Amino acid sequence: MLAKKYRPWLRLLIHIICVAPALWISYQIWLWLNFETHVLTANPIEHITDFTGKWTVRFLLITLSVTPLVKLTKWRLLVYRRLLGLYAFLYGLMHFLNYMVLDYFFDWELIIEDVLERKAITFGMLALVGLLILAATSFKFAVKKLGKKWQKLHRLIYPLTIFAVTHNYMMVKADVLIPTIHAIILAMLLSYRLYMYVQINKNSNKIRIA
Numbered sequence: 001m002l003a004k005k006y007r008p009w010l011r012l013l014i015h016i017i018c019v020a021p022a023l024w025i026s027y028q029i030w031l032w033l034n035f036e037t038h039v040l041t042a043n044p045i046e047h048i049t050d051f052t053g054k055w056t057v058r059f060l061l062i063t064l065s066v067t068p069l070v071k072l073t074k075w076r077l078l079v080y081r082r083l084l085g086l087y088a089f090l091y092g093l094m095h096f097l098n099y100m101v102l103d104y105f106f107d108w109e110l111i112i113e114d115v116l117e118r119k120a121i122t123f124g125m126l127a128l129v130g131l132l133i134l135a136a137t138s139f140k141f142a143v144k145k146l147g148k149k150w151q152k153l154h155r156l157i158y159p160l161t162i163f164a165v166t167h168n169y170m171m172v173k174a175d176v177l178i179p180t181i182h183a184i185i186l187a188m189l190l191s192y193r194l195y196m197y198v199q200i201n202k203n204s205n206k207i208r209i210a
């Protein structure tokens with residue numbers, strides 16, 4: 001049986017590692033807005049979008065990797081899955097805020113048109129809305145209130161990550177290497193899940209027959 005307890009030092013370490021890219025990019029934005037030397041290249045908005053988008057995908061894939069890793073190693077990491085998922089949401093939100101504030105300057109008409117007309121942006125939006133739903137229902141109160149439905153709802157992580165990786169692939173301008181690697185990792189994680197699902201069903205059928 002896996003213990004449900006957090007190890008405070010590991011939790012703190014995970015927070016420090018997860019928040020570091022967000023703090024770093026925020027500091028660079030602050031330097032840029034204050035006309036100081038920064039590393040955001042000649043096109044800061046594009047650089048920030050790429051940076052936050054890539055971290056969103058990474059956190060989604062890391063979150064999905066927790067269960068297989070626990071199954072393979074028996075490490076007690078399951079209790080940190082929610083936290084990692086919330087970081088995926090944080091980076092997704094930063095990605096969208098950058099697009100909404102710095103790129104489109106709150107021009108809602110243009111934003112809605114973009115979301116409806118550019119398929120890549122539609123996929124990104126679907127992924128973000130999915131993440132928002134998961135983040136909003138990831139707290140104890142929602143877990144209790146939703147009961148058995150909670151687990152079903154949180155399977156949304158699979159389609160939303162597919163949407164996110166598709167968006168990533170469609171948005172990239174030249175080199176598709178990184179989005180291809182993301183897609184391969186996602187395919188491996190989904191195959192593992194499918195394998196586990198088939199195994200569990202087989203075993204429960206055997207028990208029923210016996």
Ligand code: HEM
Binds near residue numbers: 055099121123125172
């Ligand atoms: C969970 C949701 C999302 C993820 C994981 C994600 C991920 C990414 C990634 C990785 C890139 C960089 C592609 C590259 O390597 O060049 C990117 C680019 C972009 N994303 Fe997203 N995205 C998400 C949601 C959104 C949403 C909701 C919008 C806008 C409504 C959006 C707008 C853009 C734009 C405009 C770019 C291109 C940036 C540029 O080249 O200047 N994304 N996204």
